[in-house]
Structures are given as C-alpha cells and as structure tokens.
Amino acid sequence: MDTSRLSVTILLVLSTFIQPNAHGQSLEPEPFGRRTRALETSKTPHETKTRFLLFGETHRGCQIQIDRLDRLQECGFNSSLPLVMIIHGWSVNGILENWIWQLVAALKSQPAQPVNVGLVDWIALAQNHYTIAVRNTRLVGKEVAALLRWLEESVQFSRSHVHLIGYSLGAHVSGFAGSSMGGTRKIGRITGLDPAGPLFEGSSPGDRLSPDDADFVDAIHTFTREYMGLSVGIKQPLGHYDFYPNGGSFQPGCHFLELYRHIAQHGLNAITQTIKCSHERSVHLFIDSLLHAGTQSTAYLCRDMDSFSQGLCLSCKKGRCNTLGYHVRQEPQSKSKRLFLVTRAQSPFKVYHYNFKIQFINQREKPTETIFTMSLLGTKEKMQKIPITLDKGVASNKTYSFLITLEADIGELVMIKFWWESSAGWANVWDTVQTIIPWGPRPPDSGLLLKTIRVKAGETQQRMTFCPENTDDIQLRPTQEKRFVKCELKSKNSKQKIR
Numbered sequence: 001m002d003t004s005r006l007s008v009t010i011l012l013v014l015s016t017f018i019q020p021n022a023h024g025q026s027l028e029p030e031p032f033g034r035r036t037r038a039l040e041t042s043k044t045p046h047e048t049k050t051r052f053l054l055f056g057e058t059h060r061g062c063q064i065q066i067d068r069l070d071r072l073q074e075c076g077f078n079s080s081l082p083l084v085m086i087i088h089g090w091s092v093n094g095i096l097e098n099w100i101w102q103l104v105a106a107l108k109s110q111p112a113q114p115v116n117v118g119l120v121d122w123i124a125l126a127q128n129h130y131t132i133a134v135r136n137t138r139l140v141g142k143e144v145a146a147l148l149r150w151l152e153e154s155v156q157f158s159r160s161h162v163h164l165i166g167y168s169l170g171a172h173v174s175g176f177a178g179s180s181m182g183g184t185r186k187i188g189r190i191t192g193l194d195p196a197g198p199l200f201e202g203s204s205p206g207d208r209l210s211p212d213d214a215d216f217v218d219a220i221h222t223f224t225r226e227y228m229g230l231s232v233g234i235k236q237p238l239g240h241y242d243f244y245p246n247g248g249s250f251q252p253g254c255h256f257l258e259l260y261r262h263i264a265q266h267g268l269n270a271i272t273q274t275i276k277c278s279h280e281r282s283v284h285l286f287i288d289s290l291l292h293a294g295t296q297s298t299a300y301l302c303r304d305m306d307s308f309s310q311g312l313c314l315s316c317k318k319g320r321c322n323t324l325g326y327h328v329r330q331e332p333q334s335k336s337k338r339l340f341l342v343t344r345a346q347s348p349f350k351v352y353h354y355n356f357k358i359q360f361i362n363q364r365e366k367p368t369e370t371i372f373t374m375s376l377l378g379t380k381e382k383m384q385k386i387p388i389t390l391d392k393g394v395a396s397n398k399t400y401s402f403l404i405t406l407e408a409d410i411g412e413l414v415m416i417k418f419w420w421e422s423s424a425g426w427a428n429v430w431d432t433v434q435t436i437i438p439w440g441p442r443p444p445d446s447g448l449l450l451k452t453i454r455v456k457a458g459e460t461q462q463r464m465t466f467c468p469e470n471t472d473d474i475q476l477r478p479t480q481e482k483r484f485v486k487c488e489l490k491s492k493n494s495k496q497k498i499r
C-alpha cells in the first residue's frame with residue numbers, strides 16, 4: 001500500500017474514533033450536565049448489559065452476578081486477597097482485545113502477591129458510536145460500584161482492597177465507579193491507562209477520572225498527540241502521579257514506517273494495530289512492570305519533555321521520582337505530579353537515564369561546529385559511539401546539559417571516551433595544510449578545551465565528575481580520542497606518581 005493511501009485510511013479510522021455522532025453533536029467537550037440528565041431520564045434496565053468475570057484457576061472468565069453468592073464461590077473468589085479489575089475501553093468491532101488476556105495472565109503470574117483478577121466486560125455498551133460509548137461510561141461505573149458495594153455487604157470485602165485498571169474510556173469508567181461508591185471511604189487504587197481524551201479533556205473532576213476517585217490514582221499517558229485539535233489520550237494530569245513516557249504524545253516503534261513489522265505480527269489488522277500502537281503502549285508498559293520485576297522503570301518529576309531531554313529532572317529527592325506501573329509507590333498528595341521517562345520501543349521497556357554536563361572552553365570567537373561521539377565504559381558493560389549533536393555548535397565557554405539513555409545496565413561508569421568526529425571545515429583544512437607542507441609546523445590548536453564532564457545517573461542517583469586522563473593535554477582535536485576518568489581517581493593516581 002502506498003503511503004498516501006495508507007494515510008487516508010489512517011485518517012478515516014482516526015476520524016471514526018473522534019467523529020461526532022449522528023445527531024451532529026460538536027467535537028467540543030460539551031457541558032456534561034446535559035449528558036447526565038439525558039442518562040438519568042432514560043430507564044436503567046435492571047439486568048445489566050455489563051458482565052463481570054473472574055479468572056480463577058483457569059484463564060477462562062467465570063461470570064459473577066450481584067446477589068449470587070454461589071457464583072462467587074464457584075468462580076473461586078478469595079475474599080482474603082485483593083481484587084484487581086480490568087476495564088476495557090471503546091470498541092470498534094465488539095471483540096475483547098488481546099491485551100486483556102495478556103494483562104490477566106500477567107496479574108496472575110505473581111505467586112508472591114496473589115490477587116483475584118476480574119474483568120468488567122461492557123463491550124455491548126462500548127461498541128457504539130464513540131459519543132454514545134462516552135455516555136455509557138457513567139452508567140457502567142455505577143454498575144461496577146454496585147458490585148463492589150455488594151461484595152462489601154455480602155462477604156465483608158473491603159473496598160480498600162480494590163484496584164481498578166481502566167484503559168482508554170475504561171479509565172473514566174473506573175473514575176465513575178470510584179465516585180459512585182458513596183460513603184466516606186474510597187476504593188484502594190485506580191490506574192488509568194492512556195485515559196481517553198475526546199469529550200473528557202478539560203472537563204471538571206466529577207466528569208472524568210480524578211484523584212478524588214480512589215485512595216491512590218495513577219495514570220500512564222502514551223498517545224496525546226493532537227489531531228484536528230483532539231488527542232486520543234487525555235493530556236491533562238488526572239491522578240496523584242501521572243506518567244508521560246517519552247513525553248506522552250507518541251511512542252517509539254509506533255511510527256507508520258513500522259507498519260511492515262506490524263503486518264508480519266498482525267496480518268491485516270496491522271493498520272489498526274499501528275494506529276492503536278501508542279494508545280495501547282500504556283497497557284504494555286503496565287504488563288511489563290508485572291513481568292519484569294527486576295527491571296522496573298523509574299520516572300522523574302519534570303515540567304515538560306524539553307527540560308527532561310536536557311537531563312535537568314533526574315532527581316529522586318522528596319518523592320520526585322516513582323516507579324512506573326503496578327509497583328508504583330502509592331503516595332497520594334494534593335497536587336498531581338507529572339513524571340517523565342524514556343522507554344525502549346519494545347519490552348523490556350526500561351532504559352537507564354543519565355544527565356551529562358559538559359563544560360567547554362572555546363578560545364575562539366566563533367562557535368565551533370561539531371559532532372562528538374562518546375563511548376561509556378562501565379563496570380558491567382560498555383556503550384560505544386553515542387552521537388552528541390550540539391545545536392549551533394560550541395559557543396564560547398558554555399556548559400551543555402543533555403540526557404543520555406542507555407538500554408543496558410553498564411554498572412558504574414568508570415571511563416568516558418570522547419571523540420570529535422570531525423567538523424568538516426577543520427579536519428579538511430588541516431589535512432590540506434599537512435599535505436601541502438608536510439614539513440610545516442604542527443597545525444595550530446583548535447582552541448577548544450574540555451576540562452570536566454559531570455554525570456548524574458538517574459537510576460542510582462550517583463553523581464560523578466570526570467577529568468581528562470592526561471592533564472598535560474586537554475585540547476580537543478578533530479578525529480582524536482580524549483579519555484576521561486573519575487577526577488578523584490585521577491588526583492589519587494597523580495599523587496602516587498609524584499611519590
């Protein structure tokens with residue numbers, strides 16, 4: 001399929017997602033009061049269209065119903081264990097999506113922390129036009145709340161042991177479930193996985209998932225890129241901790257150019273998969289946190305992705321960082337915290353974040369155009385040739401701060417090899433000079449000095465300063481490697497030499 005036809009298809013699918021319904025309602029988030037009234041006047045059928053399933057011994061769902069204690073027992077509900085309920089989102093085709101079974105399996109794969117795993121199957125109400133599905137979220141939320149209240153009354157199952165995990169529209173269903181519980185106590189936790197944006201962005205806390213809906217609310221935002229003024233995932237924070245992997249707008253490995261890899265995996269569903277890729281990434285990041293206990297991703301409080309990319313936000317002081325996913329540190333606070341992190345394009349998603357601060361001394365007046373690469377040697381592994389491009393070249397005496405992410409754990413950083421790739425101009429001039437007058441004087445120094453490299457590792461919170469290994473020659477020259485070692489170590493060595 002050529003790209004233009006592909007993009008037309010994509011636009012069509014996307015616009016189905018966000019199209020106004022047949023009654024021509026506008027795309028603007030309308031006042032929710034109107035919708036609520038409409039909902040309340042329509043009669044709620046007694047037998048719900050929502051099905052509640054439990055996954056006991058088998059992975060096949062076992063349906064439970066309010067007022068049916070026998071079913072609860074038959075389905076293997078253990079009231080001394082927490083209850084984790086998955087709530088899916090809007091559906092195009094009325095089929096429960098594959099990630100649901102993956103998440104069920106991941107939740108059940110933890111022998112150390114057994115839980116009851118359930119599913120709120122509201123597919124019958126979710127496969128309508130998006131706008132209608134949105135209206136149904138409040139109704140389904142009330143039904144979930146009714147089930148949880150019944151569990152409380154019938155088997156004394158505390159609402160504080162409930163964790164709702166809602167994807168897309170399901171995140172708001174979770175919110176409505178929480179706010180419809182009644183009483184003074186709240187349910188334990190709600191996790192919103194890329195909570196839906198259209199018709200929710202900018203609405204008041206009572207009309208969407210909000211921190212008031214549970215003792216602890218966390219959300220992972222993965223697809224907030226705008227299209228025609230709307231984004232599939234909501235941008236605004238709506239929990240106690242809101243995670244924005246890779247800035248939250250779009251995810252690595254989800255570019256349309258990856259379509260062919262998706263075709264190999266999903267056949268004809270590839271186009272839908274490609275479109276859903278960033279949205280559904282929130283789910284896979286969460287599943288990853290369950291499956292890879294040893295490689296939990298850390299995210300850091302930051303104003304925005306720009307500051308994060310400069311490496312300015314790798315602090316863990318005073319609750320400024322937290323763990324993404326199931327094992328998040330549950331610290332409710334009054335204000336939403338927006339946390340950022342970088343991830344890999346596939347599982348395991350974890351990367352290791354580093355802030356590098358490089359101070360140049362440029363004795364020349366003009367900025368020097370440069371491409372550098374760095375090789376990092378750690379106690380466990382090394383990373384070769386990481387390119388560094390500095391905007392507008394190296395200006396005089398400036399400190400450059402940037403974020404470097406590594407896909408592997410290199411252990412403690414012990415040496416940095418710094419390599420000036422060349423700057424077209426400089427290297428060429430030198431070559432020419434040397435070729436013409438091979439006996440001529442040594443080419444003049446570049447006038448570019450690099451004295452120290454300061455490094456902060458996000459994951460270990462370790463700070464290090466690196467100095468040139470050879471202090472006699474701190475000039476940088478094109479196509480020449482400079483080695484930097486820990487400064488303390490250096491001074492120790494030189495003392496030994498003196499002795």
Ligand SMILES: *[C@@H]1O[C@H](CO)[C@@H](O)[C@H](O)[C@H]1NC(C)=O
Pocket residue numbers: 078079080081114
């Ligand atoms: C319920 O879970 C508890 C705690 O893990 C366990 O000791 C108990 O045997 C379980 N009960 C049933 C009926 O499986």
Ligand SMILES: *[C@@H]1O[C@H](CO)[C@@H](O)[C@H](O)[C@H]1NC(C)=O
Pocket residue numbers: 361362363364365396397
């Ligand atoms: C940069 O600093 C060095 C020494 O600290 C100084 O000699 C040089 O003039 C400075 N360059 C500029 C352009 O300020």
